Amino acid sequence: xxxxxNIFYExxxxxxxxxxxxxxRYLENENVACYIGFxxxxxxxxxxxxxxxxxxxYMQKHGYRPIALxxxxxxxxxxxxxxxxxxxxxxxxxxxxxxxxxxxxxxxxIDFSEGKAILLNNADWLSQLExxxxxxxxxxxxxxxxxxxxxxxxxxxEAEEGLNFIEFNYMLLQSYDFLKLFxxxxxxxxxxxxxxxxxxxxxxxxxxxxxxxxAFGIISPLITTSSGEKMGKTAKGAVWLDPKRTTPYEYYQxxxxxxxxxxxxFLALFTFLPMVEIKKIEKLSGADLNSxxxxxxxxxxxxxxxxxxxxxAHFEAQSMFSYRVVxxxxxxxxxxxxxxxxxxxxxxxxxxxxxxxxxxxxxxSSYIDEGQLKAGIPAFKLFxxxxxxxxxxAARRLIEQGGAYLNGKRIKSFDFLITDSDVDNMEILLRAGxxxxxxxxxxxxx
RNA sequence: GGUGGGGUUCCCGAGUGGUCAAAGGGAACAGACUGUAAAUCUGUCGGCGAAGCCUUCGGAGGUUCAAAUCCUCCCCCCACCA
Numbered sequence: 001x002x003x004x005x006n007i008f009y010e011x012x013x014x015x016x017x018x019x020x021x022x023x024x025r026y027l028e029n030e031n032v033a034c035y036i037g038f039x040x041x042x043x044x045x046x047x048x049x050x051x052x053x054x055x056x057x058y059m060q061k062h063g064y065r066p067i068a069l070x071x072x073x074x075x076x077x078x079x080x081x082x083x084x085x086x087x088x089x090x091x092x093x094x095x096x097x098x099x100x101x102x103x104x105x106x107x108x109x110i111d112f113s114e115g116k117a118i119l120l121n122n123a124d125w126l127s128q129l130e131x132x133x134x135x136x137x138x139x140x141x142x143x144x145x146x147x148x149x150x151x152x153x154x155x156x157x158e159a160e161e162g163l164n165f166i167e168f169n170y171m172l173l174q175s176y177d178f179l180k181l182f183x184x185x186x187x188x189x190x191x192x193x194x195x196x197x198x199x200x201x202x203x204x205x206x207x208x209x210x211x212x213x214x215a216f217g218i219i220s221p222l223i224t225t226s227s228g229e230k231m232g233k234t235a236k237g238a239v240w241l242d243p244k245r246t247t248p249y250e251y252y253q254x255x256x257x258x259x260x261x262x263x264x265x266f267l268a269l270f271t272f273l274p275m276v277e278i279k280k281i282e283k284l285s286g287a288d289l290n291s292x293x294x295x296x297x298x299x300x301x302x303x304x305x306x307x308x309x310x311x312x313a314h315f316e317a318q319s320m321f322s323y324r325v326v327x328x329x330x331x332x333x334x335x336x337x338x339x340x341x342x343x344x345x346x347x348x349x350x351x352x353x354x355x356x357x358x359x360x361x362x363x364x365s366s367y368i369d370e371g372q373l374k375a376g377i378p379a380f381k382l383f384x385x386x387x388x389x390x391x392x393x394a395a396r397r398l399i400e401q402g403g404a405y406l407n408g409k410r411i412k413s414f415d416f417l418i419t420d421s422d423v424d425n426m427e428i429l430l431r432a433g434x435x436x437x438x439x440x441x442x443x444x445x446x
Numbered sequence: 447g448g449u450g451g452g453g454u455u456c457c458c459g460a461g462u463g464g465u466c467a468a469a470g471g472g473a474a475c476a477g478a479c480u481g482u483a484a485a486u487c488u489g490u491c492g493g494c495g496a497a498g499c500c501u502u503c504g505g506a507g508g509u510u511c512a513a514a515u516c517c518u519c520c521c522c523c524c525a526c527c528a
Contacts, residue, residue, distance in 0.1 A: 227484085259483060259484065260483050261483090261484080286483090287480090287481040288481095289483075290481055293481095293483080317482080320482090321482055322481090322482085380495085390475095391492085392494075393493065393494070394490095397475085397491080398490090400476095401475090401476045401489070402476075402477060403475080403476040404476090415495070432475090433476060433477090434476095
């Protein structure tokens with residue numbers, strides 16, 4: 001019994017399914033399609049979308065045919081499920097842009113070549129809809145009495161803000177999507193986060209009422225960190241998949257900083273490493289987990305970006321923090337560099353340094369004018385302009401509290417003058433606190 | 447449309463003429479301890495090259511030596527009624 005459902009359970013992708021037995025039987029068929037919707041609310045997906053993306057990727061690996069549905073139509077309406085506030089309505093130009101960005105990211109997870117998967121936009125059918133026919137054909141299958149009891153609306157019905165009529169319709173549109181995909185592609189399975197339960201069940205009902213056929217749903221849990229927060233929300237905002245919004249280096253760092261208690265769970269959800277290997281490291285604890293976190297960070301970066309970026313982020317982190325050899329017996333399937341580090345540094349880094357110049361550097365960096373440096377720049381000013389602190393007052397406080405470092409050495413006073421004598425190999429390395437680095441590259445403007 | 451209650455710094459939330467850059471909590475940031483983890487303790491937490499100054503309490507005006515606080519108008523949110 002090594003079917004996809006078991007794998008999903010084992011890796012933590014399932015919180016709930018509709019009609020277990022029938023679903024199991026259905027999944028034994030050939031050519032089963034399944035779909036997940038992604039709303040284009042931003043030009044990039046973020047870490048919160050990883051669970052659906054990974055589950056779709058796993059479906060494909062196991063021979064199913066994924067349909068990624070981008071909500072170009074539903075995005076114009078805005079899903080209120082589980083949200084405490086009304087979404088800002090987006091206009092169609094923005095949504096078009098967002099769709100463009102999201103498509104690229106989904107392609108990192110799903111292979112769309114040769115019809116192995118389908119990418120659709122529900123605007124293709126939703127924007128054609130006519131109101132009265134829609135109400136008569138679809139609307140009459142929905143009971144308002146039932147809808148207002150749905151968990152997904154509950155929060156909003158109880159909240160101060162209330163629920164707007166346009167949002168109330170979201171459920172009908174998503175249900176209609178399911179019906180459309182059933183008709184056109186024979187798709188009977190929809191996956192989604194737990195906040196989608198109401199919408200998915202409504203779609204299943206609609207298929208049953210209108211086509212007298214069974215459709216299924218698999219709900220994945222909302223992943224929270226052990227401290228109870230939603231995945232991917234940091235103080236600086238969401239952790240994005242777009243390298244322009246969250247650099248691969250920051251992305252890698254996000255995973256490295258995973259809480260001890262989350263590491264095993266996250267490996268199962270967010271990497272393709274075999275469960276047998278993950279089970280073996282379950283009993284590791286304490287500092288030993290750091291190697292595991294290194295693997296997690298490397299693999300996660302590898303999936304979303306690519307090997308080159310993952311390596312770059314990896315070696316950059318190693319040189320900034322400490323060199324740590326990932327033992328061979330830990331998660332052996334991972335391609336994380338694990339031989340003698342110093343050998344790796346010398347043989348991999350030089351060739352990559354050249355590329356790093358050409359592409360966007362993964363660590364936050366900026367250029368500084370040589371002439372400016374000759375005159376000397378007060379440390380607090382430099383920290384501010386480098387973006388390591390929000391204002392020069394904040395920079396001053398940072399330095400006064402001993403949290404500012406220049407090339408690894410603590411800066412003693414806020415007005416310490418940084419000059420060209422601090423340049424090392426055409427670079428100056430600034431650090432705020434333990435983890436925030438910024439590289440200043442010296443530029444000769446003559 | 448009517449009546450009542452509200453809009454305070456990143457969030458929650460006190461403050462009803464000076465002692466208010468505004469209590470308290472949370473978040474965040476730094477330090478110590480560590481393992482780039484968690485917990486804990488300490489400090490910081492509007493801006494400005496110290497003292498001092500400047501800008502903030504939905505918006506615009508006004509009263510006053512002095513306004514988050516009082517007055518006028520406007521905008522927005524909520525509840526109940528219609």
